Amino acid sequence: MKENTLGMKLLMAVVTLGVLAYFGIQGWRYLSDPLTTTLAYTYEVEESMDLSGYVVRQEQVITDSSGSGLMQIQRGEGERVSAGGTVAAVYADQASLDRQNEMEQLRIQIEQLQYAQEASLGSEASLKLDAQIMQSILDYRSSISADKLYDAEKEGAQLRALVLKRDYTYADTGDLDAQIAQLQSQLQTLRSQAAGSVRRITAPQSGLYSAVVDGYESVLTPQSLAEMTPSQLNTLQPAQTDSTQVGKLVLGESWYYAAVMSADAAQELQEQAQELKSSGRQLYLRFTKGVDQDLPVTIASVGP
Numbered sequence: 001m002k003e004n005t006l007g008m009k010l011l012m013a014v015v016t017l018g019v020l021a022y023f024g025i026q027g028w029r030y031l032s033d034p035l036t037t038t039l040a041y042t043y044e045v046e047e048s049m050d051l052s053g054y055v056v057r058q059e060q061v062i063t064d065s066s067g068s069g070l071m072q073i074q075r076g077e078g079e080r081v082s083a084g085g086t087v088a089a090v091y092a093d094q095a096s097l098d099r100q101n102e103m104e105q106l107r108i109q110i111e112q113l114q115y116a117q118e119a120s121l122g123s124e125a126s127l128k129l130d131a132q133i134m135q136s137i138l139d140y141r142s143s144i145s146a147d148k149l150y151d152a153e154k155e156g157a158q159l160r161a162l163v164l165k166r167d168y169t170y171a172d173t174g175d176l177d178a179q180i181a182q183l184q185s186q187l188q189t190l191r192s193q194a195a196g197s198v199r200r201i202t203a204p205q206s207g208l209y210s211a212v213v214d215g216y217e218s219v220l221t222p223q224s225l226a227e228m229t230p231s232q233l234n235t236l237q238p239a240q241t242d243s244t245q246v247g248k249l250v251l252g253e254s255w256y257y258a259a260v261m262s263a264d265a266a267q268e269l270q271e272q273a274q275e276l277k278s279s280g281r282q283l284y285l286r287f288t289k290g291v292d293q294d295l296p297v298t299i300a301s302v303g304p
Helices: 002-032 094-119 123-145 149-170 176-194 230-234 263-278
Strands: 053-063 070-073 086-091 198-202 207-210 245-259 283-285 295-297
Touching (some): 070 094, 086 094, 094 176
Antiparallel strands (some): 053 245, 086 198, 283 295
16 A cells, blocks of 8 residues: 555655756757747738829810800710710700700600500519619719719610600500600601701810810810929919800820929929839829829939
């Protein structure tokens, strides 16, 4: 009995010494290891500078020398227009404009009735129309939330047309052919009456249409930047605008941003641009308003 007790004590002593030796060795390794680890987080740092300047583009002003009649712009802001495409329509008088609006309403009604004919042949057309209405509601809400009122106006008109189409699909489609024929006859009569009362203003070449003519189109061009001094840019005055100007076309694909800065800031910007280029990274231009994304740019020139 005593021999078993003594053996157990010796075994426990050996185990205890082994455990102490293990922790001792691990503690010595930890304290003597020259490398340590710690928790790290990744983040990005931006180097930026504030500038105030001008967006410079090649632009062409569209004019209407006659100046008579009632004008109705046919293009949206920023819409691309092909060469010879209609920019605006000029109506001889108010009666001609009212006639044009009536013709547009007739075209919409004919389209809705024709759609109702197709929808009556099966349920797939109605399901597709429901999906279009839902998407149109989402687009309309998105434009309102973003304060894009021009887009919201177009999407609202499209939504009303889709809802009316859906309403026609529930109506009796037995006499749709007669209704369509009657509306087409009215439309043809109005077209005959409108002949010669509408004059169209077309684009001389392709470009992006803008209704805003600010007077800088001729005084601030990409060609003028080559020899322009900081004082000239700071004292730049727009040319006089008049009522004959219908809008303008933004031409080409290259846009520039011209700004005056200190010599130290210009030197720093040039060095940063070279560093970014060598490392395969990009320089970006961020506007305070009007543009929803950062625009990748390159330094075209840094003048004295």
